[in-house]
Amino acid sequence: MMRNNLLSLASVGLAIFALYLLTTSEGSSGLLSALTLIFIWGIAAVSLNLINGQLGILSLGHHGFMLIGGYVTALLMLPAKERRPFRTRLLSDWARDHLDLDKWLRGLGLDFIANSVDLKFIIALFIAGLAAALLGLLVGAPSLRLKGDYLAIVTFGLGEILRLLPNTREVAAFTNGPLGLKGIPGNAGNIWWTFFALLFVLWFFSRLKFSSYGRAFEGIREDEIAAEAMGVNLAYHKILAFTISAFFAGVSGGLYASYLQSVDTQTFNFFVTFFLLVAISLGGLGSITGAMIGTAVVVLVRVYGGFLEMPYPAWVSYLSGALLMLSAFAFSAYIRKARRLRPVIETKHYIFGAIGLALLLVAIVFHNEPWMTQTVQFFGMRKMLLAVILILIMIYRREGIMGRAEFSWKMIFGPREDIPTDEQRKQDAWLSNPELNPGLEEGGDDNASA
Amino acid sequence: MPLLELRNLYKAFGGLQAISNVSLTVEEGEIISVIGPNGAGKSTLFNLITGVYKPDRGDIIFEGERINGLTPDQVTKKGIARTFQNLRLFTHLTVLENILIPQHHRLKSSWLAAVLRTPAYRRQEEEMRKIALEKLSFFGPRLMSFRLHQPVYVLSYANRRRTEMARAMATGAKLLLLDEPSAGMNPKETKEITQIIRRFRDEGGYTIVLVEHKMNLVGEISDRVVVLDYGEKIAEGDYKDVVNDPKVIEAYLGRREE
Amino acid sequence: MTASKNPSRSTIITLLVGAVLVVLLGMRIASLENYTFARIVQDFLNALTLGSLYALIALGYTMVYGIIRLINFAHGEIFMLGAYFAFYAMTLTPLNWAASLLVTIVLGGAVLLVLRSLFNLEEPKRTFVLTLLVFAGTFFLLTFRKLGWIEALALSMLATGAAGVLLEAIAYRPLRGAPRESMLITAIAASFFLQNLGQLLFGARVRGFNAETILNKSQTFQIGQETVYFTGILIVVPLVTALLLLVLNLFVTRTRLGKAMRATAQDAEVAQMMGVNVNQVIALTFFIGSILAAAAGVMYAIRFGQIHPLMGLMPGIKAFTAAVIGGIGSLPGAVLGGLLLGFIEIYVVSLFPTLSAYRDVFAFVLLILILLFRPSGLIGEDLTEKV
Numbered sequence A: 001m002m003r004n005n006l007l008s009l010a011s012v013g014l015a016i017f018a019l020y021l022l023t024t025s026e027g028s029s030g031l032l033s034a035l036t037l038i039f040i041w042g043i044a045a046v047s048l049n050l051i052n053g054q055l056g057i058l059s060l061g062h063h064g065f066m067l068i069g070g071y072v073t074a075l076l077m078l079p080a081k082e083r084r085p086f087r088t089r090l091l092s093d094w095a096r097d098h099l100d101l102d103k104w105l106r107g108l109g110l111d112f113i114a115n116s117v118d119l120k121f122i123i124a125l126f127i128a129g130l131a132a133a134l135l136g137l138l139v140g141a142p143s144l145r146l147k148g149d150y151l152a153i154v155t156f157g158l159g160e161i162l163r164l165l166p167n168t169r170e171v172a173a174f175t176n177g178p179l180g181l182k183g184i185p186g187n188a189g190n191i192w193w194t195f196f197a198l199l200f201v202l203w204f205f206s207r208l209k210f211s212s213y214g215r216a217f218e219g220i221r222e223d224e225i226a227a228e229a230m231g232v233n234l235a236y237h238k239i240l241a242f243t244i245s246a247f248f249a250g251v252s253g254g255l256y257a258s259y260l261q262s263v264d265t266q267t268f269n270f271f272v273t274f275f276l277l278v279a280i281s282l283g284g285l286g287s288i289t290g291a292m293i294g295t296a297v298v299v300l301v302r303v304y305g306g307f308l309e310m311p312y313p314a315w316v317s318y319l320s321g322a323l324l325m326l327s328a329f330a331f332s333a334y335i336r337k338a339r340r341l342r343p344v345i346e347t348k349h350y351i352f353g354a355i356g357l358a359l360l361l362v363a364i365v366f367h368n369e370p371w372m373t374q375t376v377q378f379f380g381m382r383k384m385l386l387a388v389i390l391i392l393i394m395i396y397r398r399e400g401i402m403g404r405a406e407f408s409w410k411m412i413f414g415p416r417e418d419i420p421t422d423e424q425r426k427q428d429a430w431l432s433n434p435e436l437n438p439g440l441e442e443g444g445d446d447n448a449s450a
Numbered sequence B: 001m002p003l004l005e006l007r008n009l010y011k012a013f014g015g016l017q018a019i020s021n022v023s024l025t026v027e028e029g030e031i032i033s034v035i036g037p038n039g040a041g042k043s044t045l046f047n048l049i050t051g052v053y054k055p056d057r058g059d060i061i062f063e064g065e066r067i068n069g070l071t072p073d074q075v076t077k078k079g080i081a082r083t084f085q086n087l088r089l090f091t092h093l094t095v096l097e098n099i100l101i102p103q104h105h106r107l108k109s110s111w112l113a114a115v116l117r118t119p120a121y122r123r124q125e126e127e128m129r130k131i132a133l134e135k136l137s138f139f140g141p142r143l144m145s146f147r148l149h150q151p152v153y154v155l156s157y158a159n160r161r162r163t164e165m166a167r168a169m170a171t172g173a174k175l176l177l178l179d180e181p182s183a184g185m186n187p188k189e190t191k192e193i194t195q196i197i198r199r200f201r202d203e204g205g206y207t208i209v210l211v212e213h214k215m216n217l218v219g220e221i222s223d224r225v226v227v228l229d230y231g232e233k234i235a236e237g238d239y240k241d242v243v244n245d246p247k248v249i250e251a252y253l254g255r256r257e258e
Numbered sequence C: 001m002t003a004s005k006n007p008s009r010s011t012i013i014t015l016l017v018g019a020v021l022v023v024l025l026g027m028r029i030a031s032l033e034n035y036t037f038a039r040i041v042q043d044f045l046n047a048l049t050l051g052s053l054y055a056l057i058a059l060g061y062t063m064v065y066g067i068i069r070l071i072n073f074a075h076g077e078i079f080m081l082g083a084y085f086a087f088y089a090m091t092l093t094p095l096n097w098a099a100s101l102l103v104t105i106v107l108g109g110a111v112l113l114v115l116r117s118l119f120n121l122e123e124p125k126r127t128f129v130l131t132l133l134v135f136a137g138t139f140f141l142l143t144f145r146k147l148g149w150i151e152a153l154a155l156s157m158l159a160t161g162a163a164g165v166l167l168e169a170i171a172y173r174p175l176r177g178a179p180r181e182s183m184l185i186t187a188i189a190a191s192f193f194l195q196n197l198g199q200l201l202f203g204a205r206v207r208g209f210n211a212e213t214i215l216n217k218s219q220t221f222q223i224g225q226e227t228v229y230f231t232g233i234l235i236v237v238p239l240v241t242a243l244l245l246l247v248l249n250l251f252v253t254r255t256r257l258g259k260a261m262r263a264t265a266q267d268a269e270v271a272q273m274m275g276v277n278v279n280q281v282i283a284l285t286f287f288i289g290s291i292l293a294a295a296a297g298v299m300y301a302i303r304f305g306q307i308h309p310l311m312g313l314m315p316g317i318k319a320f321t322a323a324v325i326g327g328i329g330s331l332p333g334a335v336l337g338g339l340l341l342g343f344i345e346i347y348v349v350s351l352f353p354t355l356s357a358y359r360d361v362f363a364f365v366l367l368i369l370i371l372l373f374r375p376s377g378l379i380g381e382d383l384t385e386k387v
Helices: A002-024 A029-055 A062-077 A086-098 A101-108 A111-116 A119-144 A148-167 A169-175 A191-209 A212-222 A224-229 A234-260 A270-283 A288-309 A314-339 A347-366 A381-396 A422-432 B042-049 B072-078 B095-106 B111-116 B119-143 B157-170 B187-204 B215-221 B239-244 B246-253 C009-031 C037-068 C075-092 C097-116 C124-144 C149-175 C180-202 C233-254 C256-266 C268-273 C278-304 C313-326 C331-351 C353-373
Strands: B004-013 B016-026 B031-035 B057-062 B080-082 B175-179 B207-211 B224-229 B232-237 C218-223 C226-231
Touching: A002 A029, A002 A191, A029 A062, A029 A191, A029 A212, A029 A234, A029 A270, A029 A288, A062 A086, A062 A119, A062 A148, A062 A169, A062 A234, A062 A270, A119 A148, A119 A234, A119 C353, A148 A169, A148 A270, A148 C180, A148 C353, A191 A212, A191 A234, A191 A288, A191 B111, A212 A224, A212 A234, A212 B095, A212 B111, A212 B119, A224 A234, A224 B072, A270 A288, A270 A381, A270 C180, A288 A381, A314 A347, A381 C149, A381 C180, A422 B119, B004 B042, B016 B042, B016 B057, B016 B232, B031 B042, B031 B187, B031 B215, B042 B080, B042 B175, B042 B207, B072 B080, B072 B095, B080 B157, B095 B119, B095 B157, B111 B119, B119 B157, B119 B187, B157 B175, B157 B187, B187 B207, B187 B215, B215 B239, B224 B239, B224 B246, B232 B239, B232 B246, B239 B246, C009 C331, C037 C075, C037 C226, C037 C233, C037 C256, C037 C278, C037 C313, C037 C331, C075 C149, C075 C180, C075 C278, C075 C313, C097 C124, C097 C149, C149 C180, C149 C278, C226 C233, C233 C256, C233 C278, C233 C331, C256 C268, C256 C278, C268 C278, C313 C331, C313 C353, C331 C353
Parallel strands: B031 B207, B031 B224, B080 B175, B175 B207
Antiparallel strands: B004 B016, B004 B057, B224 B232, C218 C226
């Protein structure tokens, strides 16, 4: 145990050091903003993982929670400016007067805290989380009556309603409608905010997962009826999970709003939920580590995948399409041969390969023709790529990269508790094998049960 | 005061009367077997007692308290636990986790305390692990060493049944409802489970109601046998008397054609 | 197990709620000054058209759900494809012979591939000649004629039907037997994929859809002293819908394949044991659902004059709501739900103009309420789990 704790502490320290180096090095701003995004979306993904992965309930309304968090944070943090519509100023004025802990701290002589950390931001995030958590209660309620895909649709509907509300006239008084709120202070632009927020979130959720409550959640996922029969109050635990999940979703929404320095009605749409869904499915539903891995991959696709959407001469697209199809064909052929699973390459695979070959030939033969040299630009390739990744995961590896397992030092160093030692194996065999254990004959002796 | 009392229970599904005027008294420390042909309503009876279904008429009284209409988790908290005919284990969780979850309802710490790992919480976790091992010890060292950390889906069928029973005990219940505990077991395993059930009562102090089809098991451990047919109680008493009761024979085998 | 003779509690509540709503509507109508009979007729025509379109799309949702218990999130995109296929059919024709040949072969080949499994061909010679004729006919049509809306509609229906079957084969069939949440996630992914594919292939901007002028020409007729304005499409849509529904009904109730579909919807395993080719039936279901969605897409485009790659989102949601209202899994339920939703949408906006911004919110609210309080819909089946 001690060793594990030390290792964990050491790695956190290492991460902080590495991050520090990054912040001081030249030309790393791109990487830093990518990391910031990974941290922010990571918080959202880990919170979604609590419901979709651990609790086993498909929830599609996460973007609604983030939206609440984003707007509330924005409203609280907006700096003073006369030309804003009255209602949007309402919260920020109140916040400026009442949440300004700096004054209070200075009064106590704790200047250094007031100077280094923007406490108002932390409190604003906390309030944003609470607001989202309140809605988590609302969204969690249907989960008591509905199951499976019906419930998923209801959560989707609720998320969409939340998305549509800021556009309506009544709510737009606060949210400034489609124009949104601009000029939010960019605290989250500084990577240390998001880093420590993520650290806290990871600590919180792993503590939760490996506690009795975490086990209760997973019991509900495995078999709700059995869990109830074992004394788990379904209503309480489902609502609890939704509330906690929504809270942190709100926090991540607030961080995102601060990062973008603006929010509007398009910032948190269903694509956000989809994005997170790909992340946690890829990483492994039910695994916090998996959620982070998945988020990293997905954010990197988003940030660095831009090259896919640049203009190219047409023959490049034919060529890359051809290569993709041919390698898919080769891969599936290899997999079948190597695994000896259904070693039949079916017609549909051959068709795929044939089309790939045809495309290749066309690309090579015609690449100087005018219709091949004109430029094409494929917008939306990154989104399509994410969609394809998700479909492939669902078809070929539903449990994702990590499955439900969590990274632990035991994986690398520690003893494996679930594999028997030779002693134990012998004893286990003895217990069940009548040949080794002559006393275990039918109608045999009572000692067999000892 | 009897531990469990069923008074004139009725339950219908649509047009089918599944349970019809069933009354039963279970004293503390008894082992009672409920038998009857398939479809007689035995599992429905368990579902009624544990709160999965609500009785249309009649009362269920546990330790003097009327428990009609309580949800299954509330019933479990009162002290009644069950196993399932078709095994409902938490398949992808480890054996240990399966035995820890039923103890969760006794946890006094809030989720926040759990996250913060307060000393009170830590103490309760320790307690729960101790109890888990204690319940598993009924079955010998089988499930107590490396198997503790194996997911349930790698376990043999007999081991799964044992885990299911240990799980029911781990809820802290006084009354165990065992739904066909020896289903799928060979004669040697059945013999073993018979001894174990008796030890539940003798050493663990549990009161047990079981649904069974294997008459040798029933005959060996039951203090009393209750026979259901088409939702009605048609006989009750000593094993020997019940087995020779013409009504019971007719229910199982049909009437002799004259 | 006989069903209970007493109407269930939720039925009574539904009827009560319905009655209350009707009374409220009546009161509202009475309170509005300029709500004349002519307005009612006007709204009726609009509602009938909108409702018919929703009904057509809803049928696709309900059929697929009935057969494989999947909520086909991507159905709205099928609807969109239908509109675009027709659009290109009308604007790109006449094609040069090479393109014409290509399209005929690809489209013909796809449809043939889909349909060959559906028909047991006993007389090869006759079928071969028939196929040749159809191919030739299509080829000449595409090369020499600028397609009108009816031909475009027919072509689009076939092409979209094939697209639907392709979608099922690629994305859903590999997940046969998987938990329903996984299938839903895949459907969502397919939906996003098709949306972006549409934006890629067709361009993300809104495009005008101009059909025959006769359909779009503004016409009027008089009721008393009021004028009712309508365009030809408002007559065409209900007629075409009625025709399609009639054909569908005949198919489902009278043909062998229709019977196979109903059997598979009830119990796929047993149907298979009775000799039904379940894969074929599922493909057919997607084919029919997509055909109807395509028809709806084309008519929707004519009615509203515009298409864009994301046009399927809201109509898809609304049609799904309609299917749920009527009872998901039930064909008449889908039609009922579609018409109901169309009428509700038009009349509520007409009677409460200030609420028009809440149109979409309203659809979602309705969906959630139905799922929470009457998931079996008005006509549908009941689903519980045995312990």
